Amino acid sequence: MNYLDLTNNQFTPNGYWNQPLGGMNPPTARELALFDQNGYDLTDLEQCYAEVNLTPAKAHREHRRALKLPWFTQPERVEGAVLNHSLLFERKGYTGEALEQLERWAQTNPLVYKIIRMRPKWGLDFSMDYADRVGNVFEVLHWEYDGFDFDEVEVHKRQLELKLAAIDWDDAAASILKLKDQWHHLDFFAQSDWKCNYFGIVKERFKMVIWE
Numbered sequence: 001m002n003y004l005d006l007t008n009n010q011f012t013p014n015g016y017w018n019q020p021l022g023g024m025n026p027p028t029a030r031e032l033a034l035f036d037q038n039g040y041d042l043t044d045l046e047q048c049y050a051e052v053n054l055t056p057a058k059a060h061r062e063h064r065r066a067l068k069l070p071w072f073t074q075p076e077r078v079e080g081a082v083l084n085h086s087l088l089f090e091r092k093g094y095t096g097e098a099l100e101q102l103e104r105w106a107q108t109n110p111l112v113y114k115i116i117r118m119r120p121k122w123g124l125d126f127s128m129d130y131a132d133r134v135g136n137v138f139e140v141l142h143w144e145y146d147g148f149d150f151d152e153v154e155v156h157k158r159q160l161e162l163k164l165a166a167i168d169w170d171d172a173a174a175s176i177l178k179l180k181d182q183w184h185h186l187d188f189f190a191q192s193d194w195k196c197n198y199f200g201i202v203k204e205r206f207k208m209v210i211w212e
Contacts, residue, residue, distance in 0.1 A: 003081065006165055009069040009088055011157070013150050015120020017053040018096030024048070026105040027112060035114050038207040040066040040089040040123060045115060049098060067091065072126065072164065081140055081169030082129050088157075089123035089146075091210060117211045121146060122153040126164060130173040138184075140173045141195050144206040156202060163201055172199075 031044040041064045042050065042057050050057045050067065057065035067090040074083035094102055094116065106112040128140040143160070147153040176183070176198065183194040196203050 002165065002168060003074050003077065004072045004083065004086075004165060004169070005074065006072055006161055007070050009071065011088055011122050011150065011154060012055075012090060015090075015122075015150065016093045016095040017049050017055070018094070018098050019049075019053045020097040020101040021048055021052055026108040029109070029111060032109075032111045032114060037114075037211060038209050040068065040091050040121075042066060042091075043115070045112075046092075049092070049094070053092075053098075055092070071124065079131055079133060081173045082131060084127035084129045084139075084142075085125065086127065087125045089121075089125065091118065091121040091123075093118050093120045114211075119148050119210055119212055120150070121148055121208065121210055122150055123147075123206065124153065124157055124160065126160070128169055128173075130177070136177060138177070138180075139191075139195075140169060140176060141199060142192070143196065143201065144204050145202070146206045146208045148208070160201060163199070167199070 027045045031048075033043065034041070035043055041060065047057050047065055055067060058068055060066040060068060069088045070086065071088050072083065072086035077083075099116065102112050102116050106116060123144065123146040125144045127142040129137070130140050131137045145153065145156055147156075176195070179198075183191050186194060192204050
C-alpha cells in the first residue's frame with residue numbers, strides 16, 4: 001500500500017517580502033549570525049521580516065527556523081516503509097520598502113548585504129525510510145530539489161506528486177532490499193542517482209547557493 005496523504009499545501013509564487021520593520025535599529029552581527037547560504041534556515045533578522053510580512057517561520061530542528069509546509073504526510077507507522085519527512089521549503093528575497101530599509105542598514109553593518117543579495121528559492125524534500133523486525137533499515141528514497149525559478153520547481157512538484165502517490169512503498173522497499181548489492185556500496189550521491197533511476201524521477205539538485 002501507499003500509506004501517504006498528499007496535503008493541499010502549495011508554494012507561494014511571490015518570492016519577495018516588501019514590508020519593512022518598524023522601530024528597529026540597524027541589526028547587530030548576532031541577528032545575522034549562522035547565515036545559511038545554501039539552505040532554508042532563517043537568521044534572526046529574516047525571522048523578523050517573516051513576521052511583519054505575515055509569513056511566520058516554523059521550528060526546524062532545534063534553534064533553526066524555516067519557511068516550510070508539510071508536502072506528504074503518513075499515519076504513524078513503526079515498521080515497513082515509514083515517512084521520515086516530506087516538506088515544501090521557501091526562502092524570500094526583498095523588494096520595495098523592505099529592500100530600501102536593508103540598504104540603509106547595510107551602510108552601518110555590511111553583513112546586511114548577505115540578506116540583500118539573496119535570490120528567492122523554493123525547495124522540495126521527500127524522505128522515505130524502511131525498517132523491519134530483523135534489523136534491516138535504509139533510505140528507500142531521499143529526494144531533494146531546489147530552484148530559483150518558481151515555475152520550474154512547481155512543474156517538478158506536480159510531476160513528483162503523481163509519481164510518489166502511485167508507489168506501493170512497502171513493495172518498493174522490498175524490491176530495493178533485494179537489489180542491495182547494486183547500491184549499498186555506493187557513496188551518497190551515487191546511491192541517490194541509483195534510486196532516482198530506479199524510480200524514474202529527475203536527478204536531485206540541492207544546496208544551491210542563494211546569493212546573486
